[in-house]
Amino acid sequence: MKTVGDVVSWWITRIENDGTRSQKYRDSMVCLMRKHVLPRVGKLPLKKVDRVSLDDKLIFPMHQVLAPRSVQKALQGLRQAFGMAEGQGRIQDNPLKGTTFRDFYKGKLRPKPARLSRVDLAGLVRQLVDLFKDDPTKAMLPLMMLAHGTRIAETLKARWSHVSLDERVWVIPEANTKSRREHVLPLTPQVLALLDKYRQALPDPRLKAAWVFSVRGGNCMADTSAHALFREVSGRQWSSHDLRKLMRSSLADIGVDHMVGELLINHTLGVTTETYLTRDMMERRREALERWHARLDELGFAEAHGSKVAVPALLSNDAKPEATGLCA
Structure with a gap:
């Protein structure tokens, strides 16, 4: 390898087939490298790579057209x-060792x-409840994300086999999560009733599909279709990730513990913290979601799922939800 382009092109072939990284990360990184990095420094000889050449040829020009976080991701x-090329002995010296984004951006x-x-x-x-009344198949995705704070990629990969009615949980396999660990979300009576209404609204071909969010033909809804759906529903005013942020910030308003909130949205807490998590964390997650969905009910969510659940927005530690009708 003699140029930066040799190293980057080789690395691209590795990450394109790296199953340990999310497809979204691979696509965005490959695009960033091919569109911005290779055209600017692809022909730069390795022996001429230093902080000055990187700043003049790559970092400063990218700052003129991209947000700082995109430039940071490229670096x-x-x-x-x-680092990978050096570790495998493909290059003798790593000219970027010790280099950080702070060397170029303060x-x-x-x-x-x-x-x-x-x-x-x-x-x-x-808005979402009214949409669900009119078209459940269009409103279900944003409602599920608002109810659970899940990422859009995780939600789209949900299968009906991941939903256990007996255990009242939705299991997101580790292969589908950003953190690469299994994520288990308790299902409240409201969501169970919502899922039932949603299934009743599905046309027969989609009802037989393995995916919760399928398209015509039974295939899983693609990321591009999902983002187009959110643009239509929101009028381009908010995105799927804004629902996740809103859910997380709202948990604090109803008295949910910070650690429980972080676990619900599947944030990594660190090895030390997670080592000392107690075994009752699933019950604490369930109580937090019961509080959150009770809050949504106060705002009209009950009109969508149709179940009668007597749960106050702020549960005491010994309070239990009382379900009636089908969801019971």
Whole structure:
């Protein structure tokens, strides 16, 4: 390997078939490398790679057209490529060893601001409930994501076999999660009733599909179709990730413990913290979701699922949900 392009092109062939990384990560990283990195520094000889050449030829020009986090991601990919090449003995020296994004950028990397806040919750629930009444197949995906705070890729890969009515849980296999660990979400009476209504609304071909969110022909809904659905439903005002952020921020408002909230949205808490988690964490997750769905019921969610669940928004530790009708 003599040029940066040799290293990057070789690395791309490795990550394109790396099943340990999500498809979304692979697609975005490959696109970033081919569209921005290779055209700018692909022909740069390895012996001329240093902080000055990177800043002049790659980092500074990318800052003119991309957000800082995208530039950071490109540098991370470049560092991974050189690190892997050095580890396998394909290059003798790694010119990027010890290089960080802070060497080139001193500003604050702020998270992307949420486009939905707590004050939008009531109107959002009303909008999604009205849509569910009109077209359950269109409203079910955003409702499930608002109810559980799941990522869009995780939600789309849900199969009916992942839903256990006996155990009242939705299991997301580790292969489908960003954290690469199994994620188990308790199903409340509201969601069980919502799933029942949704199934009744599905046309026969889709009812026989293995996927919860299928399209005509029985295949799983694609990411592009799902994002197009959210653009249509929201009028381009918010995204699927905004639902996840809104759910997480709302949990604190109803008294859900920070650690329980992080577990519900499948954030990694760190090895030390997770080592000392108690065995009753599933019950605490269930109680948190019961609180959250009770809050949604107060805003009209009950009109969508149709079940009668007597659960206050702020449960005491010994309170239990009382379900009546079909969901019981």
